[in-house]
Amino acid sequence: MIPELGSFCLVLALCLAVVVAVVPLWGSYKNQGVLMAMASPLTAGVFTFTAIAFALLLVVLINDDFSVNYVAASSNTQLPVYYKISAAWGGHEGSLLLWVLILAGWSVAVAAFSKSLPLAMRARVLSIMGMITVGFLLFILMTSNPFARSLPFFPPEGNDLNPLLQDIGLIFHPPMLYLGYVGFSVPFAFAIAALLGGRLDAAWARWSRPWTNLAWACLTLGIALGSWWAYYELGWGGWWFWDPVENASFMPWLMGTALVHSLAVTDKRGVFRSWTVLLAIFTFSLSLLGTFLVRSGVLTSVHAFAADPSRGMFILVFLFIVVGGSLLLFALRAPQVTQSSRLNFLSLENFLLINNVILLAACLTVLFGTLFPIVADALDLGKYSVGAPYFNAVFLPMMLVLMVFMGTSAWLSWKQTRAFNWQRTLLVPALAAMLLGFAFPSVYGGEFNWKAVLGSVFGFWLVLHTVAGAVQKSRLSRRGVAGLTKLSRSYWGMVLGHIGFAVVAFGVIMTTQFSVERDVKLAPGQSATLGDYEFRLDQVSAVEGSNYLSDMGFVTVKLNGETVATLYPEKRRYLASGQVMTEAGIDAGLFRDLYLSLGEQLEGGAWAVRVQVKPFVRWLWLGGILIALGGIWAVMDPRYRKKLVVGRSRSKAQGNLAAGASV
Amino acid sequence: MGRLKLFLPLLVFIPLAILLIRALDLDPSELPSALLDKPMPGFELPSLQEPERMLRREDLVGEKMLVNVWATWCPSCMVEHPWLVKLARDYGVKIVGLNYKDERQAALGWLQRYENPFALSVYDVDGKLGLDMGVYGAPETFVVDSAGIIRFKHVGVIDDKVWQEVLQPVLQEID
Numbered sequence: 001m002i003p004e005l006g007s008f009c010l011v012l013a014l015c016l017a018v019v020v021a022v023v024p025l026w027g028s029y030k031n032q033g034v035l036m037a038m039a040s041p042l043t044a045g046v047f048t049f050t051a052i053a054f055a056l057l058l059v060v061l062i063n064d065d066f067s068v069n070y071v072a073a074s075s076n077t078q079l080p081v082y083y084k085i086s087a088a089w090g091g092h093e094g095s096l097l098l099w100v101l102i103l104a105g106w107s108v109a110v111a112a113f114s115k116s117l118p119l120a121m122r123a124r125v126l127s128i129m130g131m132i133t134v135g136f137l138l139f140i141l142m143t144s145n146p147f148a149r150s151l152p153f154f155p156p157e158g159n160d161l162n163p164l165l166q167d168i169g170l171i172f173h174p175p176m177l178y179l180g181y182v183g184f185s186v187p188f189a190f191a192i193a194a195l196l197g198g199r200l201d202a203a204w205a206r207w208s209r210p211w212t213n214l215a216w217a218c219l220t221l222g223i224a225l226g227s228w229w230a231y232y233e234l235g236w237g238g239w240w241f242w243d244p245v246e247n248a249s250f251m252p253w254l255m256g257t258a259l260v261h262s263l264a265v266t267d268k269r270g271v272f273r274s275w276t277v278l279l280a281i282f283t284f285s286l287s288l289l290g291t292f293l294v295r296s297g298v299l300t301s302v303h304a305f306a307a308d309p310s311r312g313m314f315i316l317v318f319l320f321i322v323v324g325g326s327l328l329l330f331a332l333r334a335p336q337v338t339q340s341s342r343l344n345f346l347s348l349e350n351f352l353l354i355n356n357v358i359l360l361a362a363c364l365t366v367l368f369g370t371l372f373p374i375v376a377d378a379l380d381l382g383k384y385s386v387g388a389p390y391f392n393a394v395f396l397p398m399m400l401v402l403m404v405f406m407g408t409s410a411w412l413s414w415k416q417t418r419a420f421n422w423q424r425t426l427l428v429p430a431l432a433a434m435l436l437g438f439a440f441p442s443v444y445g446g447e448f449n450w451k452a453v454l455g456s457v458f459g460f461w462l463v464l465h466t467v468a469g470a471v472q473k474s475r476l477s478r479r480g481v482a483g484l485t486k487l488s489r490s491y492w493g494m495v496l497g498h499i500g501f502a503v504v505a506f507g508v509i510m511t512t513q514f515s516v517e518r519d520v521k522l523a524p525g526q527s528a529t530l531g532d533y534e535f536r537l538d539q540v541s542a543v544e545g546s547n548y549l550s551d552m553g554f555v556t557v558k559l560n561g562e563t564v565a566t567l568y569p570e571k572r573r574y575l576a577s578g579q580v581m582t583e584a585g586i587d588a589g590l591f592r593d594l595y596l597s598l599g600e601q602l603e604g605g606a607w608a609v610r611v612q613v614k615p616f617v618r619w620l621w622l623g624g625i626l627i628a629l630g631g632i633w634a635v636m637d638p639r640y641r642k643k644l645v646v647g648r649s650r651s652k653a654q655g656n657l658a659a660g661a662s663v
Numbered sequence: 664m665g666r667l668k669l670f671l672p673l674l675v676f677i678p679l680a681i682l683l684i685r686a687l688d689l690d691p692s693e694l695p696s697a698l699l700d701k702p703m704p705g706f707e708l709p710s711l712q713e714p715e716r717m718l719r720r721e722d723l724v725g726e727k728m729l730v731n732v733w734a735t736w737c738p739s740c741m742v743e744h745p746w747l748v749k750l751a752r753d754y755g756v757k758i759v760g761l762n763y764k765d766e767r768q769a770a771l772g773w774l775q776r777y778e779n780p781f782a783l784s785v786y787d788v789d790g791k792l793g794l795d796m797g798v799y800g801a802p803e804t805f806v807v808d809s810a811g812i813i814r815f816k817h818v819g820v821i822d823d824k825v826w827q828e829v830l831q832p833v834l835q836e837i838d
Contacts, residue, residue: 164742234738241738278672292683312687320680327673334669371679378685387764388736519772577823580745582777599776608776 003068003147006056013049014137016042020130024123036123040111043126046133047104054101057088057146067154070094070146076160076576078547086171087161093146095174100136102182110186124193132185135318143311160576169229177249180219181287184256186211188284191277192326195333200273205266210635212263216256217631223249224624232584237595237612239620242391247370248290254363255283258356265352269414274334285323292319344416351409362398400458406498407462410469429468433460445514455509462502470495493634500626507619515614523606530611534558548572553598555585569598593617703811704795711762711770711784718785724811727837728757729804734765735773737801743820744777751780760784763793763801808837
């Protein structure tokens with residue numbers, strides 16, 4: 001009964017979503033206030049029924065109702081209850097339902113927090129989001145219903161959730177990622193609504209800015225969580241693989257980063273309007289493309305869901321309608337650039353444009369590498385694979401260039417930067433960055449490593465300029481240290497985000513260049529040394545988990561004779577599937593991780609063991625958190641919560657007041 | 664003219680969409696027909712364990728076997744590795760490992776840690792044999808019969824389901 005109720009709720013949600021997609025939009029053209037005002041309550045209805053459906057899916061999972069195909073495929077009676085819950089997004093059908101739930105959640109949030117928007121604008125935005133919801137609900141009901149049953153003969157026991165997914169990181173990673181992915185539908189809907197209404201002004205950019213920042217921050221956290229999970233769960237210390245599915249989430253991030261910055265320019269200066277709209281369309285299109293790549297089975301990947309051509313076709317047609325339709329609309333309605341507003345080279349606008357172009361190029365290189373195998377195959381050029389060497393060779397240099405411009409832009413103001421003295425402003429931080437960048441890795445590593453030096457120089461360049469720029473900007477307001485508080489929250493968000501970026505870059509460079517590892521054979525009581533550390537395998541004992549049996553190693557790590565850590569690496573055998581998993585023993589530290597994984601058992605009670613010391617690896621995720629916090633902090637800027645005033649003259653005046661201080 | 668420029672994104676998107684539609688019909692795990700039922704290409708490559716020892720096609724063929732393309736840089740290989748071990752140990756399947764574009768030390772460490780399911784390991788550092796066999800990524804697994812003819816190719820991870828529904832039937836069919 002419960003599964004049928006779930007399907008029924010999805011059908012109800014679909015019906016309401018169809019109404020949201022049509023009626024308020026129609027009302028906005030006929031200028032019918034009543035029809036437009038229906039958008040918010042209807043959106044709330046879509047959300048309610050989707051949420052009930054999702055709750056019912058949780059109920060059948062917790063109740064072990066194996067007559068439901070999805071439950072039989074991705075759960076098991078022995079599974080702890082929190083993994084039964086997370087199994088709701090462990091498979092294709094359930095994770096798609098989560099996708100729609102989050103989409104409905106964003107829509108309801110837009111409905112709730114956009115009371116100050118003009119009625120027609122709000123109606124259009126909610127209608128566009130309703131259309132996307134219709135598409136995905138249809139997709140679920142036609143090809144991927146999580147409530148489908150296998151009556152009357154159903155299995156007495158479920159298949160179990162993939163042990164790789166039985167993990168705390170995987171409880172949070174997909175919802176976070178989807179919050180970001182799906183959240184980009186909000187700026188997309190704003191952009192389309194603005195195109196439809198013919199009002200592409202600074203106000204439109206200001207409305208979508210907080211939403212874009214928030215979605216982008218969530219995506220940042222989602223990607224960081226995914227990388228962290230891969231690091232400890234796959235058991236070999238890697239944290240980024242350029243896997244097609246990783247790229248699928250990374251491309252919207254790169255494009256979204258460009259969008260966040262472009263929106264700032266449109267908001268503050270009213271320029272780049274067409275460009276910003278196009279970026280909003282691209283960003284959401286890449287989210288959809290990612291969904292297509294992951295769900296259709298056109299790419300082979302460790303993350304890929306079971307392939308099904310009908311699903312691929314559906315998403316592709318949907319993608320075609322959404323992207324093709326919005327690009328057509330863009331071509332017909334986007335404002336032509338009439339005033340070729342001469343950009344001053346030393347203006348913030350110009351540097352943000354340069355940053356946009358670099359991010360776009362970086363995104364295209366990732367897109368090219370991801371799609372090339374498919375395109376080559378479709379054109380009968382042969383079968384190819386594109387791996388990490390391509391991405392590292394093309395992508396990393398672009399990031400270095402990006403950091404140069406990010407650092408310099410900290411000094412610039414809108415329109416034109418007065419009294420900018422190249423030598424005086426840039427020379428000191430540049431010299432300091434070179435000195436620190438050269439000294440730090442050389443002293444740390446005890447040798448000259450040009451890659452580490454190069455990376456650190458650019459990292460220090462970015463941090464020093466960002467900090468010095470903030471100090472100079474606050475001094476301009478002649479209040480000394482107190483001036484720091486005068487800078488807007490958006491500005492501090494920028495500072496935090498850029499420092500976070502430098503932290504990630506530093507982590508990448510240090511951990512790739514200075515990690516050391518060793519494969520050894522250890523019997524209980526024996527030890528191995530790696531660098532200054534001594535790892536001693538004290539014993540290996542059998543441990544019983546809730547749904548697995550495990551051999552757990554107890555390893556004492558000593559540094560100069562002092563015990564600094566105890567590691568508990570495991571070799572688990574999951575009972576339901578018989579799959580064996582390696583759980584690494586990790587001692588996390590700000591400056592280094594000690595990482596030990598158990599291999600196979602050798603004769604005589606000895607074990608094959610891999611030990612690794614990975615310096616600064618935490619900085620990768622720490623930087624990711626800083627970047628996300630920067631985005632969230634910018635959203636907190638009170639200027640977004642002021643009564644949104646319609647009309648350009650007013651917003652321009654505000655823009656000029658804040659000029660130079662906030663991005 | 665200004666308006667026409669705005670059509671540019673759409674014009675770029677259309678061919679891409681057509682390619683994607685075409686890609687949908689293609690199976691990434693499909694073997695290029697050119698290689699199916701053709702002899703496995705000849706080669707001369709060092710053994711993974713003994714760099715001095717050169718392995719040739721003749722050293723491999725003789726009984727039916729799986730040729731598994733793997734590398735330590737490939738996360739999916741990590742996922743399928745326990746299954747390879749199970750196939751070799753419990754089902755007595757002969758598996759030849761083709762270590763593809765990898766570092767020797769890393770590969771040896773991997774086999775030591777996770778158990779070695781391979782009867783023989785070929786070290787193909789430049790991907791030469793891989794190129795001849797039409798490998799486009801890892802993991803891939805070829806089914807080769809006792810006469811050295813390639814009979815089937817599976818792209819992607821081998822697990823219980825793939826073994827029971829795909830590889831085992833193929834292996835039973837051929838000799």
